[in-house]
Amino acid sequence: MTDASWEPPSVLLAVDLVILTLRDARLYVLLVERGVEPFHGAFALPGGFLSHQGEGIEAAARRELAEEAGLTDVHLETIGVYGEPGRDPRGRVISVAYLAIAPSLPEPIAGTDAADARWTPVEDVISGSARVPLAFDHQRILTDGVERARAKLEHTTLATAFCGEHFTITELQQVYEAVWGVRLDPRNFYRKVQSAQGFIVPAGPKRRTENGRPARLFKAGPVQFLYPPMVRTNQALSSQAAAIAP
Amino acid sequence: MTDASWEPPSVLLAVDLVILTLRDARLYVLLVERGVEPFHGAFALPGGFLSHQGEGIEAAARRELAEEAGLTDVHLETIGVYGEPGRDPRGRVISVAYLAIAPSLPEPIAGTDAADARWTPVEDVISGSARVPLAFDHQRILTDGVERARAKLEHTTLATAFCGEHFTITELQQVYEAVWGVRLDPRNFYRKVQSAQGFIVPAGPKRRTENGRPARLFKAGPVQFLYPPMVRTNQALSSQAAAIAP
DNA sequence: TGAATAGTGTCTTTGAGACAGTATTTG
DNA sequence: CAAATACTGTCTCAAAGACACTATTCA
Numbered sequence: 001m002t003d004a005s006w007e008p009p010s011v012l013l014a015v016d017l018v019i020l021t022l023r024d025a026r027l028y029v030l031l032v033e034r035g036v037e038p039f040h041g042a043f044a045l046p047g048g049f050l051s052h053q054g055e056g057i058e059a060a061a062r063r064e065l066a067e068e069a070g071l072t073d074v075h076l077e078t079i080g081v082y083g084e085p086g087r088d089p090r091g092r093v094i095s096v097a098y099l100a101i102a103p104s105l106p107e108p109i110a111g112t113d114a115a116d117a118r119w120t121p122v123e124d125v126i127s128g129s130a131r132v133p134l135a136f137d138h139q140r141i142l143t144d145g146v147e148r149a150r151a152k153l154e155h156t157t158l159a160t161a162f163c164g165e166h167f168t169i170t171e172l173q174q175v176y177e178a179v180w181g182v183r184l185d186p187r188n189f190y191r192k193v194q195s196a197q198g199f200i201v202p203a204g205p206k207r208r209t210e211n212g213r214p215a216r217l218f219k220a221g222p223v224q225f226l227y228p229p230m231v232r233t234n235q236a237l238s239s240q241a242a243a244i245a246p
Numbered sequence: 247m248t249d250a251s252w253e254p255p256s257v258l259l260a261v262d263l264v265i266l267t268l269r270d271a272r273l274y275v276l277l278v279e280r281g282v283e284p285f286h287g288a289f290a291l292p293g294g295f296l297s298h299q300g301e302g303i304e305a306a307a308r309r310e311l312a313e314e315a316g317l318t319d320v321h322l323e324t325i326g327v328y329g330e331p332g333r334d335p336r337g338r339v340i341s342v343a344y345l346a347i348a349p350s351l352p353e354p355i356a357g358t359d360a361a362d363a364r365w366t367p368v369e370d371v372i373s374g375s376a377r378v379p380l381a382f383d384h385q386r387i388l389t390d391g392v393e394r395a396r397a398k399l400e401h402t403t404l405a406t407a408f409c410g411e412h413f414t415i416t417e418l419q420q421v422y423e424a425v426w427g428v429r430l431d432p433r434n435f436y437r438k439v440q441s442a443q444g445f446i447v448p449a450g451p452k453r454r455t456e457n458g459r460p461a462r463l464f465k466a467g468p469v470q471f472l473y474p475p476m477v478r479t480n481q482a483l484s485s486q487a488a489a490i491a492p
Numbered sequence: 493t494g495a496a497t498a499g500t501g502t503c504t505t506t507g508a509g510a511c512a513g514t515a516t517t518t519g
Numbered sequence: 520c521a522a523a524t525a526c527t528g529t530c531t532c533a534a535a536g537a538c539a540c541t542a543t544t545c546a
Contacts, residue, residue, distance in 0.1 A: 008295035010256040013329070013340060049254035053338050054331045081327050081342050083259070083303045092299050094259060094340065096327050170498080188536060190499065195534090212497030213543040228534075231475075416525080434509060436526065441507090458524030459516040474507075499542070506535075515526070 011083070014095040015061045016047035016138065018079065018145030019069055020179075021102040022162050026121050027178045029142060030069055031134070033116040038089050039135035045142065046117065047095070061098040068117060075101040075161040079145045087137050097141045099148055101161040122146055123181070149179055155229045157199055160220035166203045168215035169193060180232060192230065198223030257329070260341040261307045262293035262384065264325065264391030265315055266425075267348040268408050272367055273424045275388060276315055277380070279362040284335050285381035291388065292363065293341070307344040314363060321347040321407040325391045333383050343387045345394055347407040368392055369427070395425055401475045403445055406466035412449045414461035415439060426478060438476065444469030 019030040031043040046068040050060050058076065065071045076098055083094035125134065125142060133139060152158045153176060160167070162175040173189045176182075193199055200218040207214035265276040277289040292314040296306050304322065311317045322344055329340035371380065371388060379385060398404045399422060406413070408421040419435045422428075439445055446464040453460035 008258050008260075009299040011259045011296070011299075011340075012254050013257045014254075050257070053255040053257075056331055057327065057329045057340070078326055080324055081303065083342075085300045085302055094257075094303070096329075168498090185536070185538085186498085187500080187538080192535085209544070210497090211545065212495080213499080213545095215498060231535085233535090414525090431509070431511085433511080433526080433528090438508085455517070456524090457518065458522080459518095459526080461525060477508080479508090493546100495545085497542100497544080499540105501540075502538090504535100504537080506533100508531100508533080510531085511529090513526105513528080515524100517524080518522085519520100 009092070011092040011094050012090070013050045013057070014047055014093055015050075015057060015064060016045045016082075016095050016097045016141055017061060017064055017068070017100055018045060018097065018142055019065070019071070019074075019100040019102060020122070020145070020149060020162075021119065022104045022175060022178055023119060025174045025178055027123070027146075028119040029122050029125060029146075031118050031120050031125070032068060033118070034135055035116070042132055042135040043118075043120075044135035045097075045138045057096050058098070061096075061100075065100055069100075069102070071100065071102055074103075075099075075158065077148075079141065079148055082137055082141060084137075095136075095141075097145065099145045101149070101158065103162060103164045146179075150232070153179055153230060154232060155226055156224055157220060157226060160200070163220075166206075166208075166217040166219055168208065168217060169200075170215060172200070172218075176230065182233070196226050196228065196230070197221075199226060255338070257338040257340050258336070259296045259303070260293055260339055261296075261303060261310060262291045262328075262341050262343045262387055263307060263310055263314075263346055264291060264343065264388055265311070265317070265320075265346040265348060266368070266391070266395060266408075267365065268350045268421060268424055269365060271420045271424055273369070273392075274365040275368050275371060275392075277364050277366050277371070278314060279364070280381055281362070288378055288381040289364075289366075290381035291343075291384045303342050304344075307342075307346075311346055315346075315348070317346070317348055320349075321404065323394075325387065325394055328383055328387060330383075341382075341387075343391065345391045347395070347404065349408060349410045392425075396478070399425055399476060400478060401472055402470055403466060403472060406446070409466075412452075412454075412463040412465055414454065414463060415446075416461060418446070418464075422476065428479070442472050442474065442476070443467075445472060 017030075021028050030046060032046050034040055034042055034044050046064055048060070048064050050057070051063065061076060065074065065076070079097040079099050081094060081096055085092060087093065122142070125139070126146070134142065149158065159172055159175045163171055169190055170186065172193060173184055173186060176189070177184055198221040201221045203217040203219040206217050208217060267274050276292060278292050280286055280288050280290050292310055294306075294310050296303070297309065307322060308318075311320065311322070325343040325345050327340060327342055331338060333339065368388070371385070372392070380388065395404065405418055405421045409417055415436055416432065418439060419430055419432060422435070423430055444467040447467045449463040449465040452463050454463060
């Protein structure tokens with residue numbers, strides 16, 4: 001199948017970022033408005049090409065994360081590769097998609113390259129009720145990223161990545177509710193997270209307050225995988241199944 | 247961060263395949279002996295470069311699958327991207343890894359390009375007791391692929407991809423036992439797979455036999471996701487945790 | 493004090509795991 | 520008949536889900 005004079009084709013490598021966070025108990029994704037062709041004026045996931053030949057892929061993702069969202073030290077993992085011919089009119093572009101989870105930040109992005117970056121409710125984008133469809137195949141990448149986050153909440157301690165260093169159990173519950181799009185019983189949730197060894201550990205005798213009884217503070221525990229897992233009910237799964245259908 | 251004269255760097259795109267199958271109730275992976283540098287003479291996962299600029303990535307994976315293993319119409323999904331600088335001495339190579347699941351075939355590969363292809367027990371490769379370490383970062387890719395398969399057996403009907411069109415419940419159980427590396431109670435397994443709606447459906451009144459009471463035949467059911475899931479015990483998980491540590 | 497949020501206890505149902513026993517084939 | 524494999528039933532324990540109740544703060 002190969003002959004001596006044959007040379008493999010080369011492609012352009014890009015990274016795209018699904019950056020998720022929680023704002024007022026809803027799941028948001030960071031979108032940027034494109035300033036250049038193709039898809040000029042459309043919204044898209046933050047991302048860009050490799051800066052130079054020797055740059056690592058995850059390094060490029062972290063660079064874009066810092067440049068476009070001003071974020072460092074956040075959870076980052078790959079979602080997958082999107083590289084069908086024709087997805088980008090500039091040529092053969094292969095995009096590696098990353099999922100980033102940022103803790104709730106009081107303020108939107110400031111002092112970054114991307115003045116046009118906007119936190120947008122994921123629900124609006126997925127349901128199509130947002131301003132415009134996303135550029136390229138970014139709608140699909142977003143859907144895959146959100147489903148990845150949903151699935152990982154079940155078996156890993158990823159939920160704590162949405163919280164600040166210290167958090168209350170109620171805040172942790174809001175993560176699950178927002179990402180899964182379901183309501184959970186607080187009393188059962190308490191029992192469950194407390195019985196999952198190593199998920200959360202008490203963070204000092206401190207407490208925080210706003211209105212009502214102060215809550216105990218916790219921080220992320222030592223383990224990465226949850227046992228027993230936090231299981232999505234069949235109902236939650238089926239309401240999400242439509243979105244992930246190819 | 248970008249200026250007008252800047253051009254993004256280009257890279258070479260490869261696909262690598264983790265092809266798993268069951269042979270006499272053990273999990274095997276297809277390896278090929280490399281005939282060229284780098285890593286000449288070492289064993290590696292089947293794979294290769296994109297054949298031409300316009301070839302889709304999954305299309306390239308299916309082409310390699312046919313060329314190197316003579317397989318068509320098998321389950322295929324992406325594992326991830328492996329593209330750290332320096333992983334391949336030939337230049338900046340980005341490899342997209344695929345997981346392929348083939349049903350048990352009576353005979354090894356024949357009439358294919360890769361005369362040097364060998365089915366090798368996964369356990370031997372992962373534990374290091376095999377002939378040689380794999381080329382490139384293929385050991386890591388294999389580990390990731392196997393863990394992907396293990397995880398997907400829990401929540402999807404992937405196990406049926408290891409079986410032929412018709413199979414017995416005992417055969418299905420052997421898939422779980424081989425991939426997870428555990429022993430399961432046949433009686434509880436029967437109850438469980440039968441109660442998972444849409445997992446398996448009876449395939450005619452036929453039966454197959456060799457020695458003892460004939461077993462009912464089933465075929466893959468209509469659903470892709472299992473509810474309730476087939477859960478790995480904590481013991482199974484911890485015995486596998488060592489292998490997936492980064 | 494009442495409103496609001498935090499946290500505990502208890503009951504019921506479901507399913508996982510252990511294990512005894514029955515059924516249907518071949519030789 | 521024995522040997523071998525297929526299948527069914529039953530018990531126990533752990534965990535999910537529903538829901539009543541107590542605790543601690545602020546105004």
